[in-house]
Amino acid sequence: MLYIIGLGLADERDITVKGLEAVKSSERVYLESYTSILMVNKERLEEFYGKEVLIAHRETVESFSDDILKDADKVNISFLVVGDPFGATTHTDLVIRAHELGIEVKSIHNASIMNAVGATGLQLYSFGQTISVVFFTESWRPDSFYDRIKENSTLGLHTLCLLDIKVREQSIENMMRNRPIYEPPRYMTVNQAVDQLLEVEEKRKEKAYTEDTLAVGVSRLGSDDQVIKAGTLKQLLDVDFGEPLHSLVLVGHRIHLLEAEILRENAVDLEHLNLVLKRDYNVDK
Amino acid sequence: MLYIIGLGLADERDITVKGLEAVKSSERVYLESYTSILMVNKERLEEFYGKEVLIAHRETVESFSDDILKDADKVNISFLVVGDPFGATTHTDLVIRAHELGIEVKSIHNASIMNAVGATGLQLYSFGQTISVVFFTESWRPDSFYDRIKENSTLGLHTLCLLDIKVREQSIENMMRNRPIYEPPRYMTVNQAVDQLLEVEEKRKEKAYTEDTLAVGVSRLGSDDQVIKAGTLKQLLDVDFGEPLHSLVLVGHRIHLLEAEILRENAVDLEHLNLVLKRDYNVDK
Numbered sequence: 001m002l003y004i005i006g007l008g009l010a011d012e013r014d015i016t017v018k019g020l021e022a023v024k025s026s027e028r029v030y031l032e033s034y035t036s037i038l039m040v041n042k043e044r045l046e047e048f049y050g051k052e053v054l055i056a057h058r059e060t061v062e063s064f065s066d067d068i069l070k071d072a073d074k075v076n077i078s079f080l081v082v083g084d085p086f087g088a089t090t091h092t093d094l095v096i097r098a099h100e101l102g103i104e105v106k107s108i109h110n111a112s113i114m115n116a117v118g119a120t121g122l123q124l125y126s127f128g129q130t131i132s133v134v135f136f137t138e139s140w141r142p143d144s145f146y147d148r149i150k151e152n153s154t155l156g157l158h159t160l161c162l163l164d165i166k167v168r169e170q171s172i173e174n175m176m177r178n179r180p181i182y183e184p185p186r187y188m189t190v191n192q193a194v195d196q197l198l199e200v201e202e203k204r205k206e207k208a209y210t211e212d213t214l215a216v217g218v219s220r221l222g223s224d225d226q227v228i229k230a231g232t233l234k235q236l237l238d239v240d241f242g243e244p245l246h247s248l249v250l251v252g253h254r255i256h257l258l259e260a261e262i263l264r265e266n267a268v269d270l271e272h273l274n275l276v277l278k279r280d281y282n283v284d285k
Numbered sequence: 286m287l288y289i290i291g292l293g294l295a296d297e298r299d300i301t302v303k304g305l306e307a308v309k310s311s312e313r314v315y316l317e318s319y320t321s322i323l324m325v326n327k328e329r330l331e332e333f334y335g336k337e338v339l340i341a342h343r344e345t346v347e348s349f350s351d352d353i354l355k356d357a358d359k360v361n362i363s364f365l366v367v368g369d370p371f372g373a374t375t376h377t378d379l380v381i382r383a384h385e386l387g388i389e390v391k392s393i394h395n396a397s398i399m400n401a402v403g404a405t406g407l408q409l410y411s412f413g414q415t416i417s418v419v420f421f422t423e424s425w426r427p428d429s430f431y432d433r434i435k436e437n438s439t440l441g442l443h444t445l446c447l448l449d450i451k452v453r454e455q456s457i458e459n460m461m462r463n464r465p466i467y468e469p470p471r472y473m474t475v476n477q478a479v480d481q482l483l484e485v486e487e488k489r490k491e492k493a494y495t496e497d498t499l500a501v502g503v504s505r506l507g508s509d510d511q512v513i514k515a516g517t518l519k520q521l522l523d524v525d526f527g528e529p530l531h532s533l534v535l536v537g538h539r540i541h542l543l544e545a546e547i548l549r550e551n552a553v554d555l556e557h558l559n560l561v562l563k564r565d566y567n568v569d570k
Contacts, residue, residue, distance in 0.1 A: 009394060011303075014302070014394070015301060016300060017297075017298040084403065085403075086404055092543055092547065109396035109404075109507050111291065111396055114409050115394075115397045115400040118369065118370075118371025118399075124371065125414060125417070130412075157413075222394050258378075261381065
């Protein structure tokens with residue numbers, strides 16, 4: 001049996017009881033480490049589980065699904081995923097491969113940013129499609145997210161923006177020389193994301209959003225030191241959200257009173273928030 | 286401290302380790318029972334927790350938040366919610382009331398249908414807004430969901446349809462006589478939802494969807510006997526999804542190859558699915 005187990009958002013105790021039982025029953029335990037990160041390290045997981053945890057890098061999973069699935073017809077194997085098992089397509093590959101090999105697969109669900117973002121007070125049923133913001137480079141500044149945000153904002157819907165994570169990046173030199181040397185991990189901050197968003201709006205000028213658009217920045221959602229701050233994009237440029245992971249939500253115009261109430265509790269600047277709610281969102285107290 | 290704890294989707298072992306610890310530390314434990322249901326009963330939860338579980342009905346929570354919050358400044362209180370704590374606005378009320386009383390609130394996240402629906406193979410970032418389908422009555426056949434689905438389908442996005450649950454319904458007679466007698470719970474099936482959807486399309490005729498639209502019906506997601514079946518709406522009218530809870534996803538036209546691959550694995554009728562994918566969704570093998 002292959003168990004694909006969601007670890008949830010923050011630490012080792014966010015696993016479900018069912019998930020923990022599956023880990024304890026497994027011969028080998030892999031931790032997926034390329035689409036998201038937990039806020040605790042492998043050693044803490046190993047101590048909590050009482051067994052070794054193998055790190056599955058992207059290259060491992062894509063080239064060596066069969067290694068992960070070895071003997072899974074006879075013994076239990078656990079594949080741990082930060083958030084929920086269905087957050088990333090790569091696990092879909094693993095599942096399809098398992099099915100080809102006739103190996104039974106069971107997924108154990110958990111929270112992911114896709115539903116936990118409800119903690120912002122914005123209602124999940126008023127979100128449109130989710131977008132990803134990747135780190136711009138000198139030569140590569142992909143802005144297709146802009147069209148998606150515009151589609152959502154035209155309908156008055158909120159947009160969850162998932163921010164880029166770079167783990168096991170290789171420098172061009174190391175890549176060309178095929179040296180397995182990796183750069184330190186990088187996590188996009190809310191500030192960087194807002195900066196890139198505003199750069200694209202500056203270029204496109206279609207008002208999918210502006211620097212006065214209300215947004216909510218979140219970091220370390222689900223942990224004891226989570227931060228949730230609401231303000232205009234311009235205001236969020238300068239808010240320190242601390243350690244990763246960060247995410248960003250753009251607030252749509254269909255916002256209702258109860259949602260606005262929670263934004264106020266998390267306001268960077270309550271007076272200015274109320275002004276923008278009234279002026280641009282038609283929400284009065 | 287007020288803990289609002291997500292129980293996840295299926296049974297007592299879907300609670301997180303962190304959530305279980307909070308329950309065990311609590312003086313009183315309430316189970317919210319009006320926006321969703323777990324697949325196990327209160328007694329099984331009580332046995333698993335080793336303590337009494339009080340049922341919080343809608344009327345309790347809305348009229349008596351203060352009862353639930355009694356002494357929460359001195360002892361721990363747990364409020365259990367099926368799925369994730371932020372699935373329903375009613376908890377928002379409870380949180381706001383707790384804040385007014387100066388009581389600390391901690392939410393413990395879990396899976397909900399909003400992210401677990403990724404188990405259909407459809408990518409979460411390609412979903413538009415979520416809609417609710419309520420039981421039609423003779424005189425009340427609300428179809429505002431139609432406009433929402435149309436907005437999503439125009440953009441090519443998938444739509445998650447949450448299906449109605451009626452618990453503690455009163456007959457009109459019992460309500461008028463103020464008798465606390467309740468009807469048996471009712472849960473909308475995929476078949477009923479599809480029937481209502483097609484009735485509204487028949488009336489509106491704007492082709493937000495048709496009986497040839499591809500959809501995925503799911504039931505008891507996250508449990509060992511979960512059912513996931515893909516087909517046209519017309520086909521899903523006759524598929525038996527068994528016990529509750531049921532949900533439905535309408536497939537948008539932006540579907541990509543990997544998503545289609547998983548639909549095929551769950552096809553009611555593979556040949557017909559391939560025909561529709563090719564003819565209406567521009568997806569060839």
